[in-house]
Amino acid sequence: MNGTASSEGSADVAAIRAAVRALCDDFPGEYWRALDRERAYPTDFVRALTEAGFLAALIPEEYGGSGLSMRAAVAIMEEIQASGCNGAACHAQMYIMGTVLRHGSAAQKARWLPPIASGSLRLQAFGVTEPTSGTDTLALRTTAVRAGDRYIVNGQKIWTSRAEHSDLMLLLARTTPREEAESRTAGLSVFLLDMREADGLTIRPIRTMMNHATTEVFFDNMAVPAENLIGEEGKGFRYILSGMNAERILIGAECIGDAKWFIEKASAYAKERVVFGRPIGQNQGVQFPIARAYAQMRAAELMVHAAADRYEAGRDCGAEANMAKMLAAEASWTAGDMCVQTHGGFGFAEEFDVERKLRETRLYQVAPISTNLVLSYLAEHVLGLPRSY
Ligand SMILES: Cc1cc2nc3c(=O)[nH]c(=O)nc-3n(C[C@H](O)[C@H](O)[C@H](O)COP(=O)(O)OP(=O)(O)OC[C@H]3O[C@@H](n4cnc5c(N)ncnc54)[C@H](O)[C@@H]3O)c2cc1C
Numbered sequence: 181m182n183g184t185a186s187s188e189g190s191a192d193v194a195a196i197r198a199a200v201r202a203l204c205d206d207f208p209g210e211y212w213r214a215l216d217r218e219r220a221y222p223t224d225f226v227r228a229l230t231e232a233g234f235l236a237a238l239i240p241e242e243y244g245g246s247g248l249s250m251r252a253a254v255a256i257m258e259e260i261q262a263s264g265c266n267g268a269a270c271h272a273q274m275y276i277m278g279t280v281l282r283h284g285s286a287a288q289k290a291r292w293l294p295p296i297a298s299g300s301l302r303l304q305a306f307g308v309t310e311p312t313s314g315t316d317t318l319a320l321r322t323t324a325v326r327a328g329d330r331y332i333v334n335g336q337k338i339w340t341s342r343a344e345h346s347d348l349m350l351l352l353a354r355t356t357p358r359e360e361a362e363s364r365t366a367g368l369s370v371f372l373l374d375m376r377e378a379d380g381l382t383i384r385p386i387r388t389m390m391n392h393a394t395t396e397v398f399f400d401n402m403a404v405p406a407e408n409l410i411g412e413e414g415k416g417f418r419y420i421l422s423g424m425n426a427e428r429i430l431i432g433a434e435c436i437g438d439a440k441w442f443i444e445k446a447s448a449y450a451k452e453r454v455v456f457g458r459p460i461g462q463n464q465g466v467q468f469p470i471a472r473a474y475a476q477m478r479a480a481e482l483m484v485h486a487a488a489d490r491y492e493a494g495r496d497c498g499a500e501a502n503m504a505k506m507l508a509a510e511a512s513w514t515a516g517d518m519c520v521q522t523h524g525g526f527g528f529a530e531e532f533d534v535e536r537k538l539r540e541t542r543l544y545q546v547a548p549i550s551t552n553l554v555l556s557y558l559a560e561h562v563l564g565l566p567r568s569y
Contacts, residue, residue: 188248196248196259197259200234200256200259200260200263201263203229204259204260204263204265205263206228207224207225207228207263207265208264209264212264212391213533213536215391216390216391219387219393220391221393222269225269226270226345229260230270233245235273235274236298236299237252237274238274238277238278239281239297243290243293243297244293244298245293250429250492251488251492253274253430253488254429254433254484254485254488255433256274257430257434257437258434259437260434261433261434261435261440261441262436262437262444263437263441264441264533268392268434268540269342270304270342271430271431272305272306272341272342273299273302273303275423276305276350276423277296278422279410279420279422279423280292280350280410281293282419282423283370283422288372288407288410292348301347302342302345302346302347303350304345304346305340305346305348305350305375307322307343307349309338309339310336310337310338311336311338315550316569317368317417317420318358318364318365318368320335320352320353320354320368321335321336322335322336322337322351322399323335323354323355324354324371324404326406328406329405329407330403330404330405331371331406332403333351333380333399333401333403334401334402335353335398336397337351337399338386338397339395340383340394341392341393341394343375343383343395343397344385344393345393347374348372348373348375349372349373349397350370351372351404352368352420353416354367354368354369355368355369355413355416356413366414366415367414368414369413369416370410371410372408372410373408374408378403378404379402380399380400380401380403381400381402383395383396383397384396384397384398389542390536390540390543391540392540392543424549425487425491425497425498425501427548428548429484429488429497429501429504429505431544432480432487432504432505432507432508432509433488434508435508435511435512435544436477436481436508436512438512438537439476439477439480439508439511439514439515439516440477441537442515442516442534442537443473443474443518445532445533446470446519447461449526450466469521469522472518473514473515473518476510476515477512477515480511481508483500483504483507486500487500487503499557499561502558503554503558505549506545506554509544509545509551510551513541513542513545516538516541519537519538520534520535556568556569
């Protein structure tokens, strides 16, 4: 799967979609159901995506990646979800590296990006959220204190997804006490933590309503080499923010894929299920929620594409990325709820996959950022309303 952002056209994106579909055909509903029951990691699926080069879509070719555009990456994540698979197991491998790519030194990029591109190193754990600070990232309490050529890290993260299936973690920690920092957003730093060689690191899985491999992580006098600091000390919050747009756009694309899966599944069932001597889909009471979900999905899809295009052009896309994630997550939830209703009792049966997909897609109204925080961003930064927190 080779290509460059500049040369890639709609035919290339269509070919990428077809290739993702073909790969996903090998991972049908039974595969995901069995994993869901055990809360097990989809190792074979992730390996197949890695070997096909899809997870290295956004890594430039000079570092061994596929060098594709954000539109292509959007197509990959959307198709995974629309095929009934779940990209949450590995989507972060696609975008977390962006912080290293944008803010890492030449030596860091040369050292880390090629193995991340090949998949021999996994960078798919993102240690930002903490139990006490929640959405208020600037209040996080994990500290990293410089001691010679190392930093000593103490603290705790929560909801650090895929930590058990990742070699590296992008870690945000406080390097200057809040009261001594030169500004509200200064004093946090980003580290590329090599979990394979970390002493004083404990990872505990958290069982959730869907199969998500999320964890809580504890740091007890854990040393990180100073050379693993990304960019300048104290500027980590800005570096993390700059990566969040890609995350929101790609998760928006996943939600569009989920919505398409629900709409297709509901339409097919409504055509074949006969009650009162006719297909249920002949009743407008059944048709209209499907049609409404379709319209809502298409509108959200336009916003995902608008955000991806602005991102690709290097323009500010904070508002579009936030709106794309919010609208797409709402569209996938509406479509999922409609799909359950269309299936009646069978919407609750495990073998139909509807209830599993519904549990999986619900997350995206909360993570990576909750709807209220998207709305407050728009209110303040787009509409000029007073800051609320
Ligand atoms: C399964 C899962 C996987 C995750 N993966 C990761 C990960 O890999 N890495 C990572 O760092 N984090 C991860 N997260 C964390 C996720 O980003 C947070 O859960 C999310 O940002 C919300 O933060 P919180 O849970 O602390 O909620 P809180 O901040 O406690 O907020 C609770 C509720 O109050 C609302 N709220 C809070 N403040 C305000 C306000 N000022 N105005 C209006 N409403 C407000 C929020 O919108 C939310 O609905 C994950 C979470 C889950 C559940």
